[in-house]
Amino acid sequence: MVRGHGVRHARLGRPLDDAPKRPMSRETLVRVAKLYKPYRKALIAVAVLILVSASLLVATPLLIRQIIDDAIPNSDRTLLYWLTGWMIGVAAVSGVISYATNYLNMRTGLTVMEDLRLAVYAHLQKLPLSFFTSTRTGDLQTRISSDVASTQMLLTDTLGVLVSNSVIVISSIVAMLVLSWELSIVALVTLPIFAFAMFKVGKKRRELTRETQKSLSDLTSRTGETLSVSGVMLSKTFGREADQLSSFKKNSSELTILSLRQTMTGQRFSIVMQTFFTMAPAIIWLLGGSFIIGERDSVSLGDIVAFTAIQARLLFPMAGLFTRGVQISSSIALFDRIFEYLDIDPKIKDPETPVEVVPAKFRGDIEYQNVGFGYSELELPRSAKKRAKCERKTDSLFKLSDISFSVQSGGLTALVGPSGAGKTSVGYLLARLYDADSGAISIDGINVKDMAQADLSKLIGVVSQDSFMFHASIKDNLLFGKSDATEEEMVEATKAAQIFDLIDGLPERFDTVVGERGYRLSGGERQRLAIARVILANPRILLLDEATSSLDTLSERLIQQALTRLREGRTTIAIAHRLSTVIAAEQILVMDGGKIADRGTNEELLERSSLYRQLYEEQFTVIPSLS
Missing domain, CATH: 1.20.1560.10 (ABC transporter type 1, transmembrane domain)
Known part of the structure; x- marks a missing residue:
């Protein structure tokens, strides 16, 4: 599965942009x-x-x-x-x-x-x-x-x-x-x-x-x-x-x-x-x-x-x-x-009487209880549908099944595994970007489906590997995290995200326009600006979706420092390809085929999980010097 991207939506079994030639109703x-x-x-x-x-x-x-x-x-x-x-x-x-x-x-x-x-x-x-x-x-x-x-x-x-x-x-x-x-x-x-x-x-x-x-x-x-x-x-x-x-x-x-x-x-x-x-x-x-x-x-x-x-x-x-x-x-x-x-049914809806959410009163305890989720055939990426058709298997549709784990307040839990194992889907279910088909996901004992989506978004901050920036100034992009933020707060947030020195050296400082999708910034700079935006929002829970992948060593080190500051006092779920970013996590979940194959600390998994050990060796094995 490609992280839920490329899916195709259809209603009543036909594409939306192919309206039938029907009479005027x-x-x-x-x-x-x-x-x-x-x-x-x-x-x-x-x-x-x-x-x-x-x-x-x-x-x-x-x-x-x-x-x-x-x-x-x-x-x-x-x-x-x-x-x-x-x-x-x-x-x-x-x-x-x-x-x-x-x-x-x-x-x-x-x-x-x-x-x-x-x-x-x-x-x-x-x-x-x-x-x-x-x-x-x-x-x-x-x-x-x-x-x-x-x-x-x-x-x-x-x-x-x-x-x-x-x-x-x-x-x-x-x-x-x-x-x-x-x-x-x-x-x-x-x-x-x-x-x-x-x-x-x-x-x-x-x-x-x-x-x-x-x-x-x-x-x-x-x-x-x-x-x-x-x-x-x-x-x-x-x-x-x-x-x-x-x-x-x-x-x-x-x-x-x-x-x-x-x-x-x-x-x-x-x-x-x-x-x-x-x-x-x-x-x-x-x-x-x-x-x-x-x-x-x-x-x-x-x-x-x-x-x-x-x-x-x-x-x-x-x-x-x-x-x-x-x-x-x-x-x-x-x-x-x-x-x-x-007429499209939103599917993910607010409850009629949502639970009152006061972010300051939440500890940030997370619990997944027997969570199941699956993409229907129409929602699969085209490549996956083609593969399923070639294999002629009815059970080839991607599913998450029996996902159960908990994260204590302030703790760091990492999700690792091969591409397509379901790591991102697990994380996105917490933020209700998708809704679980079965089981329950709760924060401080409250089911996320019982909260208004606007309130849930105040509890959870998401940093993904593709951090989107509007074609606007640095200030406007930061204010998306907190609309009433002062310049002093923006300075503190950008310092914590390790990007203030760059901004301060620009002729227009916070008024600098970043270009479409932030293309005037490097990948690492966009990522740090996105982290600063989340710092301003001050969520109780962090969802880090491969936030340091595809970056050079210097950018990764700066972002790791920013993430360390960001995680302080916050509950964090980190979806990672690079194990170097999560080996210190209190709990590492090894995903494979839509299930949790194993869990434990880095040392425990190296001893008993062949899949984790394989991932670890692929990233940390040192090639002998030719000299």
């Missing part, structure tokens, strides 16, 4: 609607404004009808002044209402979008480590930023457009029927055809949106990996810049093609629809004019003018409804992707 629409629940008052205000605005829009053609049929033929100037005055007033009021409606719509939609973005980020923070070791960072970034941002159209103005256009359409149809039922039948006969076409186009756009966003995730992931410090270094040292560019170009071209298909899907339908709507008034004039020429008294000239004006008010909102229906179908695909992440 009612459940998704209901969930989108619930996002607006906290903003009901704003939505009611928008709906009222839209109703008023729509009523005013229909009123204008009716005023025109009165001018043509009554005011002008009867030479009634007073009526003409009143009717035109009403038209000007309606236009002015409509403009004010339109501005207020757009503002409320935009503010509400952007706030809902912010709520959604925060909800996704907060939920991701709760997911176990196995999720992040199996999910590409680019996919996470795409869903939080691009997917959420792409829903802006739906969240900010769709409700207003739907309500406004719906009210306009309904009121326009009623007004048209009042004016002439014969002309209304001709004007409305094609609407069901357009509605069916909209449904088919929307379905295709929804599928293309999923494919486009997945392609964008791939491109974002590739960019993040290949343009990181490590990725660039790897490309340059192996001379693979041209290959990386070729792969990037292929991904980029795929995204361009999908984006073009997504954009153009439905364009022919939209052009045909708009062309027909533009020609529709001519058909009404032909039919209505024929009625007047034939001296049928069912319609007047004012009726035709009012009818065509109302028809224009009907057809273009109707076109807007059809177009918005297609856009909603695309947006629903984005919501499906977002909700997929929100």
Whole structure:
């Protein structure tokens, strides 16, 4: 096992970034609607404004009808002044209402979008480590930023457009029927055809949106990996810049093609629809004019003018409804992707009534009682799955079984063993980066599952071999351990970690930016800065995960001195490859195959444990001098 890294998370037996082409679900629409629940008052205000605005829009053609049929033929100037005055007033009021409606719509939609973005980020923070070791960072970034941002159209103005256009359409149809039922039948006969076409186009756009966003995730992931410090270094040292560019170009071209298909899907339908709507008034004039020429008294000239004006008010909102229906179908695909992440069960959860934790009152006694843990087949690293498949064994999945030991307050217990023996998994179970499947792990007699995770993190400080640093100043990275630390406390912590002299010699001292992942520092310097960060946090328990591996002799000696200071008065579990760092431990646990093969002091294990003796001799056997 590779320390739990490289695991692959799946839900319902399929990868998260391979969303199926499923129809738009009612459940998704209901969930989108619930996002607006906290903003009901704003939505009611928008709906009222839209109703008023729509009523005013229909009123204008009716005023025109009165001018043509009554005011002008009867030479009634007073009526003409009143009717035109009403038209000007309606236009002015409509403009004010339109501005207020757009503002409320935009503010509400952007706030809902912010709520959604925060909800996704907060939920991701709760997911176990196995999720992040199996999910590409680019996919996470795409869903939080691009997917959420792409829903802006739906969240900010769709409700207003739907309500406004719906009210306009309904009121326009009623007004048209009042004016002439014969002309209304001709004007409305094609609407069901357009509605069916909209449904088919929307379905295709929804599928293309999923494919486009997945392609964008791939491109974002590739960019993040290949343009990181490590990725660039790897490309340059192996001379693979041209290959990386070729792969990037292929991904980029795929995204361009999908984006073009997504954009153009439905364009022919939209052009045909708009062309027909533009020609529709001519058909009404032909039919209505024929009625007047034939001296049928069912319609007047004012009726035709009012009818065509109302028809224009009907057809273009109707076109807007059809177009918005297609856009909603695309947006629903984005919501499906977002909700997929929100639906992932965190598994590792806080209890309903967590035990109160006061770090100062904890001694730091640790006990593992018959602890068992296993990675499911989907959570195994790909290499391990391939190996298991080749061996055709059902029992080849990695498991921890019957792990039992205790560490007294202030004591040092070391976990040693060959790579893949389960050392890191044992340590990570204490910090609840994974949860035990069976048995119990307790601190001062309290099960770690009975504590809130935030409280547990205050008790345990972790120093791993790959100490992460933010692209920020030394001060900011230190403050991550204690947000209110003073400069005096930072000085003391960095002195204890054997790195103050380096910091003090820098031109900007604690304000020096360490670069992405701390690459402006050496491995040993990053490690000592990470130790200083843990010293500031002042945990009661330390988990040292191979904290001195892969370092030169000088860096290892400095870090050993820093760790010695750090361990003073603290309970420590050390996961080690280098036995030189743990031979003085009160208790050494020898791990093999997910079990504790033996335990004791260095001297006791050298006498009775062949595995420990082999590890010891591999590291401490001196090659005879050739001289």
